Amino acid sequence: MVVFDKPHALADLPMHYCPGCTHGIIHRLVAECLDELGIEGQTIGIAPVGCSVLAYNYFNCDMIEAAHGRAPAIATGVKRADPDNHIVFTYQGDGDLASIGMAETVHAAARNENITVIFVNNAIYGMTGGQMAPTSLPGQVTQTSPYGRDTNHCGFPIKVCEMLSELDGPEYLERVAVNNVKNVKAAKKAIKKAFENQINKKGFSLIEVVSSCPTNWGMTPQKALEWVEEKMIPYYPLGVYKDRTAGIVKGADK
Amino acid sequence: MADKVLMKGNEAIAEAAIIAGCRHYFGYPITPQTEIAAYMAKRMPKIGGCFLQAESEIAAINMVYGVASCGLRVMTSSSSPGISLKGEGLSYLAGADLPSLVVNVQRGGPGLGGIQPSQSDYFQATKGGAHGDFHMIVLAPASVQEMADLTVHGFDLADKYRMTSMILADGTMGQMMEPVSLDLNVKPMPEKPWATTGTKLERFHNITNSLSLVPEELEELNFKRYQRYAEIEKNEVMYEEYMMEDAEICIAAFGIASRVAKNAIVEARAQGIKVGLIRPITLWPFPKAPFLKATEKVHTFISVELSMGQMIEDVRLATECRRPVTLVNRAGGMIPSPEQILEAIKNAHKNGGAN
Numbered sequence: 001m002v003v004f005d006k007p008h009a010l011a012d013l014p015m016h017y018c019p020g021c022t023h024g025i026i027h028r029l030v031a032e033c034l035d036e037l038g039i040e041g042q043t044i045g046i047a048p049v050g051c052s053v054l055a056y057n058y059f060n061c062d063m064i065e066a067a068h069g070r071a072p073a074i075a076t077g078v079k080r081a082d083p084d085n086h087i088v089f090t091y092q093g094d095g096d097l098a099s100i101g102m103a104e105t106v107h108a109a110a111r112n113e114n115i116t117v118i119f120v121n122n123a124i125y126g127m128t129g130g131q132m133a134p135t136s137l138p139g140q141v142t143q144t145s146p147y148g149r150d151t152n153h154c155g156f157p158i159k160v161c162e163m164l165s166e167l168d169g170p171e172y173l174e175r176v177a178v179n180n181v182k183n184v185k186a187a188k189k190a191i192k193k194a195f196e197n198q199i200n201k202k203g204f205s206l207i208e209v210v211s212s213c214p215t216n217w218g219m220t221p222q223k224a225l226e227w228v229e230e231k232m233i234p235y236y237p238l239g240v241y242k243d244r245t246a247g248i249v250k251g252a253d254k
Numbered sequence: 255m256a257d258k259v260l261m262k263g264n265e266a267i268a269e270a271a272i273i274a275g276c277r278h279y280f281g282y283p284i285t286p287q288t289e290i291a292a293y294m295a296k297r298m299p300k301i302g303g304c305f306l307q308a309e310s311e312i313a314a315i316n317m318v319y320g321v322a323s324c325g326l327r328v329m330t331s332s333s334s335p336g337i338s339l340k341g342e343g344l345s346y347l348a349g350a351d352l353p354s355l356v357v358n359v360q361r362g363g364p365g366l367g368g369i370q371p372s373q374s375d376y377f378q379a380t381k382g383g384a385h386g387d388f389h390m391i392v393l394a395p396a397s398v399q400e401m402a403d404l405t406v407h408g409f410d411l412a413d414k415y416r417m418t419s420m421i422l423a424d425g426t427m428g429q430m431m432e433p434v435s436l437d438l439n440v441k442p443m444p445e446k447p448w449a450t451t452g453t454k455l456e457r458f459h460n461i462t463n464s465l466s467l468v469p470e471e472l473e474e475l476n477f478k479r480y481q482r483y484a485e486i487e488k489n490e491v492m493y494e495e496y497m498m499e500d501a502e503i504c505i506a507a508f509g510i511a512s513r514v515a516k517n518a519i520v521e522a523r524a525q526g527i528k529v530g531l532i533r534p535i536t537l538w539p540f541p542k543a544p545f546l547k548a549t550e551k552v553h554t555f556i557s558v559e560l561s562m563g564q565m566i567e568d569v570r571l572a573t574e575c576r577r578p579v580t581l582v583n584r585a586g587g588m589i590p591s592p593e594q595i596l597e598a599i600k601n602a603h604k605n606g607g608a609n
Contacts, residue, residue, distance in 0.1 A: 041455040044324075056461045062450035064323050065463040067346050070316040073308070077320020077328070078450070080278060080304045086324070086452065104316070107309035 007031035009040040011058050020214040020221025022178045023051060026120060027058055029184070030089065033192045034061060037199065043087040044078050046071040048101075050093035051126040066090075069101020072108035075115045087198055089116040095125045098134040098158050105160070110169040112203035116194045119160060122211040123232060130216030134158045137235055142216075161208050161241040165250045172197050172205035173241040179212065179228040183238070202245060210236050258433035263401045264289035266434050267331070267357055267421065268297070270402035273438050274409040276327040276355070277303035280317040282310060282336060285369045286425040287359035290331040311336040315343030315356075322352040323462040325449030327409055331357035333425075334375050335366060341384035344418060348388035349464025351479070353412035355405065356390070357421040359428040362587035370587025371425035373509060376564035379422045380538040387476050389483050391419040391490065392537040394508040398432035404535070406438045411490060413444050415482055422537060424560065426510040426589070483539075492535035493544055497523065501530030503602045504548050506569045506579075507558040508534050510589060515558050518595035527603045537565070545572035553607025555579040556598050558590055577607055 006012060010031035017023045034040040043061040047053060049068035056063035066074050071090035079088045097105050097119050108115065124142055125131040131144040135157045139148040149157075161173045172194060176187035187209055194205035210232050212224035219227060240248050261269070268290045271279070279294040291307065298305035308314035314330045321328035332340060337358045347354055360375050362368040379392045391411050393404040401423060408419030450460045466472040494512075497519055498504065507515040512533040522529045532548065534541050545555070555577055557566035563581040570579050582598045584590045 040453070042452040044450050044452060053465060056463060060453070060459050062452055062459050063461045063463075064320070064450055065350075065461070065465055066319075067316065067342055070312065070319075070343075073313040073316035074320040074323070076306070076313075077278070077280070077317035077322075078324055079320075080306065080317075081321045081324035081326050082451065103309055104313055107313065 007035045009034035009060050011060050013057060015058060016054055017051065018215040020212070020224060021051070022122070022211040023120065025178045025184060026118065026187070026209055026211070027055065029188045029191050030091070030118060031059060032188065033195050036192065037195055039087045039195065039199070042085055043089065046075050046078070046088070046090040048090070048092040048096040050096050052091055052093060052120065053127065055091050069096050069099070070104055071096070071101065072104040072113065072115070072117065076108060076111075076113050079113065079115055083114065087195065089118060089195070091118045092120070093126070094119070094121045094123065094133045094135040098160050106164070106167070109164045109204050109206065110167050112169040112171060114198055114201055114203050116198050117204070117206040118191065119206055119208045120211050121160070121208050121236065122213040124213050124216045126213050126216050137231060157235065159236065161206070162250070164206065165241040169204060170206065170242055171203035171244050175208040175210065175236060175238050175241065177210040177228060177233060177238055179210070179225040208236070210238070258435050260431055261398060261434050262289055262429060262431050263395070263398045263423065264359065264428040265293050266398045266402040267405050268293035269436060270405035270438055271329050271355065271409070272297060272301065272303070273436060274327060274406045274440050275443065276329050276409065277301070278321045278326060278328040279303070279305050280308050280314040280328075280330050281332065282308050282314050284333045284336045286361060286428050287331050287333045287357065289428070290357065311339035312342065315340040315347075318354050319343055319347055319350070319352060322347065322354045323350070323450045325446035325451060327355070327413070327443070329355040329357065331359065333359050333361045334363050334372065337375060337378065337383070344390065345384035345386050345388065346464050347418050348390070349386065350462050351416040352462065353416050354418045355408050355412055355421070356418055357423065360422065360424045362585065368587040369425065371510060371589060372560050372585070372587060373424055373511065374561035374564065374585065375422065376537065376559070376561060379420055380540070380568070388479065389417070389538055391415070391417065391486065392422050393419060394422050394535060394537050395427055396509050396512050396533065398427070398430065398434045400535075401427060402434050402436060402438060406440055410441045415486055422509075424509050487539040490536060491539050491541045491543070493541035494533040494535060495544060496531040496533065498530035498532065498548065500528050500551070501548070502552055503527065503529040503554050503556065503599055504552040505529065505531045505556045505558055505595070505599075506534070506545070506565060507531060508537060508565070511558045511560055514590055514592055515595055517592040518599060521592065521596050522599045527599055529599050534565075540568045540572060542572040545569060546574065549573050549576040553577060554602035554605070556582055556595070556602060558582045558595055560589060561585055
């Protein structure tokens, strides 16, 4: 009996991600959800600009590569092209979603656009080699904050789930992490719910996945996962920030 | 023959798009083209279509990108400053070989400029409009009827060649009312096996993409795209010749400028001056052949523009600088008068091309 196999929705290709990168885990979780919900054949995924730019190769569903930050606007077009049949997800990093694409993110949420957003927050720009991200922590050393992020000079990180939970629009906002088995399982549950919401026409669901970047953080994969636990999660608390159907608003269960 | 209705140019574009099968419109308010959005907002919900006011021009063009990727006819419209914002999306649409229709009802610039008519986005429209090697098919209507006709034609060409067609109108064309026949010639839409509408688990996944990290492959894509552009230059050029049979002076003008020029030509002819007009309808591809042929009889070309002189460069290239090309222009929202053009014609007649 097969107890562990590659999901059908995940392409049988070697991925380009660095050793210890958590994109592979998150890709797998998304693909498992497409399999389990039986929606691969009607799903269109939107890849971002950033480390996961090549995600369009890794999912077997139809894929679109977006301009930097524009995935929610493209997803809006794809969804509205056939609202009854298209299942649409975007897969975006923190620079893509919370910096250059912030307007597209906020307005898609405000419209309660019936799409699923997978938001990978690893507090750094990975593909361009480790620059300060909108979610880089205060004091965090990056290539463009070499003396540590000075909040007097360049401001504070953006807490996307908290910010979006203030809007009347979105259906579901949850922050999860993939730094240990327990959290990975919770992340899978949240991602699946985000797709189920779309199938049930409930509207905009965003899952923020607190993630690691060993290469650009300058850590071993193990150390990076510890840094997620010790530094990232305290700043970005996990939990449901909004679930309109369940009557939860603003992280009440965390 | 079908009855004619009295419509604003902007409304004629919107109704023609619906007749062409466009059921998705995304836009952001900007003068002087907002009637298109208003018309779509009224009509689309009644015919099962989608009008959505986007949060920005950037979002609007990316919504267009999404629908185009699904193989449906889709459009956006704006005016000059908004088209600059759409530039990013226009480049990505070109890189991903997606068909779309984009309308620019031009106003004076640069910057926020003004809200009166202009043709000063000619360079932007005809030379690419954003980063990278690409072209859009650029159609320049000179009447409300052509606003409708060229909208339908623009959709057909966009689908045929998998690229963006741009209607390059101006504030005058958008705002003026004329009788228009909506008995329009819509061709059947070609099959789009590349569309991202879900694999149904029956085929390998389709990918809409403009990224190509291997330079040899990206080069090949560019060369292939330009082969398609060469086909368009060969097959899709449109222009009107007016009183050119015996013309010794040739005016080059498009859009509203061509209509003013025709008045000046009639007056000059009454005074015995042999002057005619070549009116490009496709600004890209530019009608090079009729201009080159005209150099056999014409001693002076006059480019009449609502800009600081942009099309004049294409006239010089098309005529291979065999004859002098002079400029009659107004800018910033002003329109050349028939008298201003007539004076230039008289000067050209006096000099006989010897300047």
